[in-house]
Amino acid sequence: MNYRVVDKEKYYRKGVYRHFTEDCKCSVSMTARIDVTDLAAFSKRTGTKFYLNFLYILCRALNSREDYRMGYLWKSDELIVWDSINPIQYVFSPDTETCTPVYTEFCDNYAEFYKNALADIEKAKLSGGYGLDAENHPNWFDASYIPWLSYDSMNIELPDGYLYFAPIVNWGKYREENGRLMMPVTVRLNHAVADGFLTANVFRLLEREAGLLCR
Numbered sequence: 362m363n364y365r366v367v368d369k370e371k372y373y374r375k376g377v378y379r380h381f382t383e384d385c386k387c388s389v390s391m392t393a394r395i396d397v398t399d400l401a402a403f404s405k406r407t408g409t410k411f412y413l414n415f416l417y418i419l420c421r422a423l424n425s426r427e428d429y430r431m432g433y434l435w436k437s438d439e440l441i442v443w444d445s446i447n448p449i450q451y452v453f454s455p456d457t458e459t460c461t462p463v464y465t466e467f468c469d470n471y472a473e474f475y476k477n478a479l480a481d482i483e484k485a486k487l488s489g490g491y492g493l494d495a496e497n498h499p500n501w502f503d504a505s506y507i508p509w510l511s512y513d514s515m516n517i518e519l520p521d522g523y524l525y526f527a528p529i530v531n532w533g534k535y536r537e538e539n540g541r542l543m544m545p546v547t548v549r550l551n552h553a554v555a556d557g558f559l560t561a562n563v564f565r566l567l568e569r570e571a572g573l574l575c576r
Contacts, residue, residue: 366439372440386550391557392513392547399416430444440554446500462493493519496566507533511535515531526550
């Protein structure tokens with residue numbers, strides 16, 4: 362859980378940060394479809410789970426730039442950037458129709474990340490229950506798969522005045538469109554640390570990382 366404190370006076374988004382933490386506290390939420398044709402083919406060819414492969418490229422994308430690793434320490438009113446951020450994924454129980462949080466530390470090595478994420482899911486299945494432990498996982502972001510629907514839009518809202526900088530990412534079921542497999546992805550970021558460009562950039566990074574994994 363290493364981080365460095367950002368000097369707000371030297372922060373390249375200084376004016377934007379002040380405005381959206383003092384005058385107009387809000388977030389940016391964007392939904393777009395990305396092409397996952399090659400990622401689906403890679404998953405089938407290698408006998409791996411598409412869901413975990415996408416989770417891996419999502420972690421790579423968000424860790425590739427400091428803007429997506431920002432944090433806020435409310436006790437000291439400090440803006441920080443984490444060395445890395447990790448995903449909180451969720452495993453669904455058909456019996457209870459509830460989700461159990463799964464904590465998996467990000468690792469740049471694909472094989473190691475995949476193995477650990479798979480083991481974490483099996484462990485979570487045995488424990489059951491919600492068991493969200495945000496206090497001990499401050500540098501974690503929500504990564505939630507919605508496999509039942511290929512949706513067109515989604516909105517995540519947080520209480521006014523609550524400075525929460527971690528990304529929130531959701532994705533749904535992919536579907537064929539003009540011979541390609543297109544998947545809806547929703548990215549929510551706090552407007553104080555991200556604007557439309559940075560939010561839209563996540564989708565570009567996801568397609569780039571998918572290409573790198575599948576090559």
